Structure formats: C-alpha cells, structure tokens
Amino acid sequence: MTAIDPAALSADPTAPAPLALPEQGWLEWVSARGDGGLDRARALVDELRAHPPAATLDVLARWDAVQTAMADAGSVGSLFSEVHPDAAVRERAETVVQRVQRLETDLGLDPDLFAVFAALDPEGLDDDASRLLERTLRDFRRSGVDRDESTRDRLRELNERAIVLSQEFSKNMREDVRSIRVRPEQLAGMPQDWVDAHPVGDDGLVTVTTDYPDVVPFRTFAHDAEARRELVTQFLTIAWPANDTVLQQLLAVRREIATLLGYASWADYDAEVKMIGTGEAIGDFVDRITDLSTDSAQRDKQVLLDRLRRDRPEATDIDGADATYYAELVRKEQLAVDAQRVRTYFDFERVRQGLLDVTGRLFGLEWHRVTDAPSWHPDVATYDVHADGERIGRIHLDLHPRDGKYKHAAQFDLVPGLAGRQLAEGVLVCNFNRGLLEHDEVVTLFHEFGHLVHHVLAGRGRWVRFSGVATEWDFVEAPSQMLEEWAWDEAVLATFARNADGETIPPELVRAMRAADDFGKGYDARTQMFYAALSYDLHVNPTDDVTARLRQLMARYSVFPYVEGTHMHCHFGHLDGYSSAYYTYMWSLVIAKDMFSAFDADDLFAPEVAARYRDRVLAPGGRRDAADLVHDFLGRDYTFDAYAAWLAR
Template sequence: MTVEPLAMPTDSAAWPGFVTERSDTALAAAREVVERLKDGTERTPIEVLDLWNEGETAVANVAGFASFFAEVHPDASVRDLAEKKAQEAIAFVTERGQDRELYEVFAALDRDELDADAGRVLDHVLRDFRRSGVDKDDATRDRLAAISERMTLVGQDFSRNIRDDVRSVRLRPEQLDGLPDDYREAHQPDDDGLVTITTDYPDTVPFLTFATDREARHAVSRQFNSRAWPDNDPLLHELFELRAEQAQLLGYDSWPAFDAEVKMIGSGPAIGEFIDRIADLADEAGRADVATLLARAQKDDPSITEITSGDTAYYTELVRREQHDVDAQHVRRYFDFTKVRAGLLDVTGRLFGIHYRERKHTAKWSDDVSCYDVYRDETRIGRIYLDLHPREGKYKHAAQFDLVTGVSDTQLPEGSLVCNFPRGLMEHSQVVTLFHEFGHLIHHVLGGDQRWVAFSGVATEWDFVEAPSQMLEEWAWDADILRSFAVDESGEPIPADLVARMRTAEDVGRAQRVRTQMYYAAVSYVLHLDRPTDHDEAVRALGDRYSLIRPLDDTHFQTSFGHLEGYSSGYYTYMWSLVIAKDLFSAFDPSDMFDTEVAGRYRDEVLARGGSADAADLVAAFLGRPYSFEAFGRWLSGE
C-alpha cells in the first residue's frame, strides 16, 4: 500500500483549522481506543496490543505535531494554539495512565502468548501504568493528574520565555574589531552611530569568538547568559518542587531516582557518581587547558587573573590560531551554508544507502524551510524538513523534532531539523552541530519502519539518544569528506593539511570542555535533587566545583538552560552518550569512512531498530561485545 506524507496548508489562514482538526481527530481516535479496550469484548493478547498501538499512534500524532508547531510556527496565535493542543494530549495520557479498568485489561494478558517484540510492548505498557500511579488511591491519582497538568504549563512557559527573550547590546563600531568582514557588513551602525548585537546564535557565537574588545564580549555574554531572567526563576522553583512531589507520591526518593529508572544509567545516585567520575578523569588536563588560556590572556593584559565565560571562546580561538596555525575566520570561507547543506545530504546518503529528493513545491510553515523525501532504492521511507535559520518567535537552540512518528504500512516517519545558522558562511563548529542534529533526524527516519509505534524512531533510552548523533560528527572532521563540499569562492577545496591542523587544534581545551559539560550535568542533577532556595548561589557553587571557568558576575545561566525542561535531571546524557559514541566509531576504519559493510551493519543493527531492544543490546549487536570506556578514555587523553 502507498502511504502519503502529511499535507500542510497552502494558505496561511488555514493553519489554525489544520492544527485543530488534526489534533482533535487524533485525540478523539485515542479516546475511542480506550473505550473499545474496556468494552468487555474478548480479545487475544495480540489483538489487545494491536488496538493499543492504534491509540498510541493517535497520541503520537497529537503530541509530536503540536509540540513542534508550538516551537516553530511563525504565527504567534498558531504557536499558542499548538501549545493548548499539546496540553490536551498530555492531559489525556495522564488520565489514561491512571485508568484502573484499562490497566486491568493489560494486567490480565498472558505474556507467554506473545512473541518477544509484543512482550516487550506489554512490559513497557505495564511499567508506564505503574509510573503513572494507577495503583494509588483516588486522592493521590487526582493530585498526580494536577501535577502533570501544571508541569506541562510551567514547562511551556519556561521554554517560551527563553524563545521570546531576545536581548541586545548596543556597541560602538570599533567594538566589533576582530569580527569577520561579512559579519561587520551585516551589522551596520544605526542612526545614533551604534551597532546592535543580539543574543541570537548567529550574532552571539561569532562575537564571543572573534571580538577583541573584552568589555564588549563580557557585555554580550552577560546578556546571553541571563536570558529569561528573572521570569524563569520562579518557574524553575515550581517545576523542581512539582517533579519532586510527583516522584515521592509514586514511591521514589527523588525526581532523579524516578527519571533514571527508565534510562541506561538505572538509578539517581549513579548520575552523581558518573558526573564525578568524568570530572575526575578530565581534572588534571582540564586545569592545564585553563592555564594555557590564562597565559595567553595575560599576554594581552597582565592584570587578567582568571578566564571567565566571556573569555573562553576568544582565547581558545587565539591559541588555535597562534599555536596550530588555524584561523577560524580563514576556515569559515570554505563553509558556505548552501554547499554545506548539500554536502550533508550527499554524505549521509552515501553512508546509509539512501537518497533525497527535494520537494520544492510542498507546502511548509515558512518559506525558509526546505523539504526532502527520503528514499531507499525507489521506496520512499520518510520525509524531512530543514528549518535552519533564525526568525522571530522560533526555537532558539538546535534540535530535531518529530512531526509524524513512523508506523509500518500506516504512516511515514517525518521530522524536522530546527537550527539557527547564518545564511552565508558558517563556522566549522556549526557544521559539526549540523551533522550532529541531522543524526537525530536520520535516526527518526531509518528507525521509523516499526510495527509498534512505541519503538519507532529515536525511541531508545534517553541517555543513548545522543550517541548516534555524536558519532555522525566524525564525518564532519574527515578531510576527504570535507573536501567534497567545503570550497571557497574560487571553488578551491579546503586543504587537507588545514583539516589536519583543525583536528589538532580541536584538542585545545578538550578536557576543560568536558569539565564544563559536567558542570551543566551537575546543575541539572543537583537542582532537581536538592531544590535549593537560591539557584544563583547553588549554580555558582557547582561552577566552583566542576567548571574550571568562572561564570561572569550578574548572570543567571540556569534560567536560559532549556534542557532543564526537556532533559530535566538528565543532562549527563550527553557525556554518557559520548562514551558510547566513541566506542561505536571504533568499529569504523578512519581511512575508509564509507565502508559499506560496517556502515550498513550500523544502520541495520542500531538505527533501523529504533527502540525495539535495549540500547546496550543494540550496541553489543553491532560491536560484537558490550560497550566500554576504553575508546572514550583514548579520546579524552588526546590519542
């Protein structure tokens, strides 16, 4: 049978009706499934699960769809509408998870009558009922429902505040000294003679990397690291308290304990142990990294006594330029956005045995967005959207969003990459980010041919989801691969020796960056575990313990740390996944990055299986052994 992708409105005025109709129809179908499951009809275990799968598909068609447009649609009224539809979906899932009559239908099933995949579905359904409080008394279930509803609203407010709070700094033109010519050309003085630098990524990242004026860098960094302050501070307090209460009502010691139960790491205390383990591994080298930056800073100004968050990018860039002959401004002339995007599609197509066909006339939510159908041989297996430039009201970070969750013979997987890149020349770090985020998108598509929607796409444990994306970053560092699309204005490819120096220069500050990641992980973990009354004080203390880089005074990093909403206490995930990513990449031959046997096996054993098995088993199937820290340790030591 032919499965068609989602058709979006061609008329901007039709968007409210489109969002409402798709959301309401799907939610009505999900409610109908619940009623049918409880109607007393005698069904076999597999018939019950097939019917449940219909309902889960309907829920996915509201949740992902609505959450996505709440973050990206250009019309604020459509974003608000999508938020409400996402709230309705979450409220339904909470209500369904506490339905004892429905729970009894599944509790009565004989697991021995199911195959391994269906049995895994049943195990997950029963687990999720328990984690929803189905076995609690009426008063507790009512309170859990109220908590869920409030957490949804608070989380949406938190994310919206970050998205909408675009700050700016007004600077004299000479304070842009050091910035690339195209950046300065795009930032002309206004009538009062001053230049506006915003906290959007295409403004802030180059400024902090290249601006020679330390005072100006610090001014921009302060604004960037105080977005959504003070509005998000009370929201964080409320969110942490709500999560803690939910966990305690369900019988857990803390929110991290509740959250970690369904992840690879397994327990709350193990998060803290992992953070300390990685921080200790990176400590000595990290301090040496900071000493190198400080020594370089003191050449400019002997009175500088410490490296701050407003200095790190600038002095890292200077050390790379002076010690390794890598000038990021020179490097960026090889990375024209349009060529990078085309190269990304060529590289991933060749690697995974797929190809893309652009759909130029397909209706989209913004003219900035490009659309491609994904094919394996002549079979369309999904659709992707690339929404890669900033605009007002749009999600401010970089992420992949599900638009449609794939179900075999029912609906194609569709997803969107949402980033905030410049339209002209890119930093190589932005190229790496693009490859990383595209890794999530390709995982969503390749893993989207599943019978059970619960296992479709990026449906593995949450502390594994970054590993495939982190591994794909390696293809943005290979000289031969880069030379296939990284060319300057004259068409000259990036020199291989420059790429080699870039790789060596990337070692500058590696251990310090690992320590910074552990600082972020500690913030997400400790704020949830301890729920301090003063977030600023707690975050400063965690910085002293883990970061090695002092945050600037009068900043409030946590209020703009969007991962506190989505990842909650689990930001350790990025480093946990990196341990596995380095091990996954060890199976590839760096001299043959497109080895069809290895790449095909990785595609089929890891990506295409979605969440149909535990992540550790997927990795072991590909590597032929359990994952280990060995490859990560070699990388951390610079080998």
C-alpha cells in the same frame, strides 16, 4: 538537485503518503490535527475499556492505535508551538500539547484500563509484542495507577501543572531576545560578511543580539573585551528573572510527583528507565568524568590564562566572557588554525548539500528535494527520503532564525513512521546564518541531522512505541555524536568544503583543525559535568537560591569561574526536556567513541560496517535495549576505553 514528483518514485501505490500540510489556514489545521487525534484516541480507549478483544495481540494493536493517534496530535503540537511564525498558531499548538499530555496522564491513572492490560496473557507473543506489553504495564505503574484515588487525583493535578510550567519555561526563553548596541569600531575582529550583515543604525550604533548567529561569532572574534562581556552577560541572563520562579515551581512539582510514587528523588524516578538505572549512578558518573578530564582541563586552561595575561598582565583567572575568544587566539597563534579562514570554506548552501551527499552515501539513502510541498515558512526545505527505490520518509529543514522561533538546535517529530501505515517525517530546527558557517556549526548540523536519520530509519516497524528515536533517553545522543566524526574527516570535507574561488579545503588545514579541536576538550568536559551536576543536583537537593547553588557547583565542577550578574539556569532548556539527566550527553559520547572505533579511519564509508551500524543500531528504534544494540554492532559490551584514550590524547 532536480525537483521531482514524489509520487512517481513510489514503487508501491498503496505506500503511505506524506502528511498533507496546508497552504494556508494553519490555525484551523493545527486545531483539526490535534483535536482529531485526541477524539480518535478517546473513542478507541472507550471501546477498548468496554469491549476488550480476547486475544492479547489484538488488545495491543488497539492500544497501538491509541498511542499513534496521540503521537500524531502531540508531534504537531510540540513542533508548531516552537516554530510557527504566527503567535496565534504557536499558542494553539501549546494547547494541543497540554491536552495530549493531559490525556496521557488520565489514561496512565485509569485503573479500569490498567486492569485490561494486567489480565493479558503474554504466552505466544513475539519479542516485540512481549516488549510492548511489558513496557505498557511499567508505564501504568510509573504513572501511579496502583495508588489510592486521592493520590491519583493529586498526581493528575501535578502532571497538568508540570505541562503548563514546562511550556512557560520554553516560551520565556523563545521570546526573550536581548541585544547590545556597540560602536562600529567595537566590531574589530569580526568577519567582514558578518559586519556587512549588521548595518550601522541612524544613531551610529550597531545592534548585536543574543541569537546564535550573532552571539557565537561575536564572543569568538570580537576584540573588544567590554563588548564581549556585555553580550555574554545578556546571553547568560535570558529569561531572568521570570524563569527562576518557573523553574523553582517545576522542580517542586517533580519532587512531589516522585515522592507520591515512592521514589527518593525525581532523579531516581527518571533514571529508572534509562541505561544508567539510578540517580546515585548519575553523581558517580559525573565525578568519574570530572576525574578523567581534570589534568587535561587544567593544562589547557593555563594556556588560555597565559595568553590572556599578555593582554592583561593583572589577570588572575579567565571566565566564560573571555574563554571562547582566547581559545580562538590560541588555536590561531599557537596551533596555526584561523577560524576566519576556516569558515570561508563552509558556505551554508554547500554545507547543506554536502551533508545530504555524505549521509546518503553512508546510509544508502537518497534525498529528493520537493519544491512544491507546503510548509510553515519559506525558509523550510523539504526532501523525500528513498532507500532501494522506495520512499521511506520525508524531512523538513528549518535552519535559519526568526522571531518567535525555537532558539537552539533540535530534531522534532512531525509524524512517527509505521510500516504500511504512516510515512516517517521529521523536522530539523536550527538557527544558522545564510552565509558562511563556523566549523563548529557544521559539526552541530551533522549532529542534529543524525537524529533525523535515526527517526526515519527507525520508522518502519509495527509498533509506534518503538518508532524513531525511541531508545533509552541517555543513548539517543550517541548516534548523533558519532556522526560528528564525519564532519572532521579530510576526505569527507573535501567533497563539499570549498571557498568562493572554488578551492577545496586543504588537507593540512583539516589536520590542523583536528589537532586544534583537541585543545580544550578537558575543560569542555568539565564544563559539561558542571551542567550535568546542576541538572542532577537541582532535582535532588532543594534550594531557595538557584543562582547561589549554581555558583557552588560551578566552583566544584567547571574550571572557569562564574560570570558575575548571570543566571544561566533560566535559559538552560535541558532543565526542562532532560530534567535531571543532562549527563546524557557525556554518557552518550562515551558510547559514541566506542562505536566509532569499529569504523576504518581511512575509509569512513566502508559499506559493511556502515550497513551493520545502520541496520543494527539505527533501524531497530526502541525494539531492543540500547546496550544490546551496541553489543550487536560491536560484538561486545561497550567500554570507557575509547573515550578515555581520546581524552588523554
């Protein structure tokens, strides 16, 4: 891809420019970006409170400017607290997040400010402005603005405490990288490129860490059961015991907030603004998926156990320390798919470029590499996004692990897009190695990139409240889960999946991969329901011993037994971000399967349906309810039918 001058591609010289990142002086820049946004927001609020405009639309415009200033500051704080290589910058960014969220709390509890909005006349507003007013009034009430002064003061204290605990929970996970030391012969089964990247130390041992580029292939391929179990145990005890205490404190804060606001539980409070509606419906959904997936789960688990017994005749069950390894053996021996052969077709650089080509063709976008853009680390690759000759966004791909960096995979906002005012910018943060990828990692990359596309395409509206991935939080995964389907299509993979000899991945191998992927989907669904049940239950039923409760829920929902000595809740990051709503992933998958049914399986790039999906589901952002977006795309309400058929297949 040829490097270009981004300015040369902008047909409109007045179009918003990308955010100017610094060459150096990051600590000062993050401080200035954060403090500047907050100062701007406060000044606008003071003016709005003291001299509110007469016209409702003008009041909303002023409030939008406040929200934009806060979003600009908060995005920088959230991103750089997780990815900047300098610990001092990360800590300063955490402070920015605290201050932004503190201001959000103060504004939400300000009765004088609320009075300005409560007095507004909605007559004559268009649909978007009317929706903005309704959502703003709802936010105030959910903040507790209509409670008495002492309750508002307590809510303020609790929200500030929740911010600090959330950051501590994340920091403990980010900074606790564990490792095991193994003998070279214990690497038997590992891919040669992985072995070459892990030299033997002076003591004759090899270090294997709990970072994803180590733990995922090791638990998949390493023959040595003892070493696998040791690494999996370390992985499932990241941030223990520190985060056990932090989590209990965070759960207690959420319970008290919900109680003060008049809700039976945090789950009820949180679900009120989601598609699912109520906390009780979460439990019902978890049980429904559990029932749908049980037969498939038990059938495929028995296959794993039978294969384990060939190596260990005395085995009576199989747990997470062995399940991934034996699933790979089953796929290789019984389903004719060797993941080590598969990975030879997925060189990281080719995959990254292939992803850009595929999504560009699908959504009518062009990705132009910007080689001279400043960034926070040399690994970061920056691209301008163009549609119909116009630059509509900028993305940054930060895809390799390093010390102090966010350990999972996620899309972060850098700038919320607004028509004529701000260029949408997003950052994809992952932890892939630089060589060959597992196909599961390719799927993950497609998934997370789906969030990035959503952020950019939905970044050309008027109101920041609806910019980007601003739909109900139990829908946001659906577009990304649907994009995963393109990472399984043989025609799509043929465009970029090639081995070192330049040979394209064979169609019959892709078909076998798809068949092999169906193996285990039932027990994967049950595992997801265990996570969802844990997420929900901890926010509904207080417990003095989270590990004990985890074991109970695992016995009920997962088909795999607890791995002794582990405490996975301590690095289950979704207990922070998604709180009681981890069910979101499966809820979204139900919708994703239904939306994908509208595409032609023989031509995933068919322009009419792709454009309709882009324009009716992604581009609106949060301007309409998710159920209405899906109905507009499908021409009907979404159903469980496609998901149930897939699960039964």
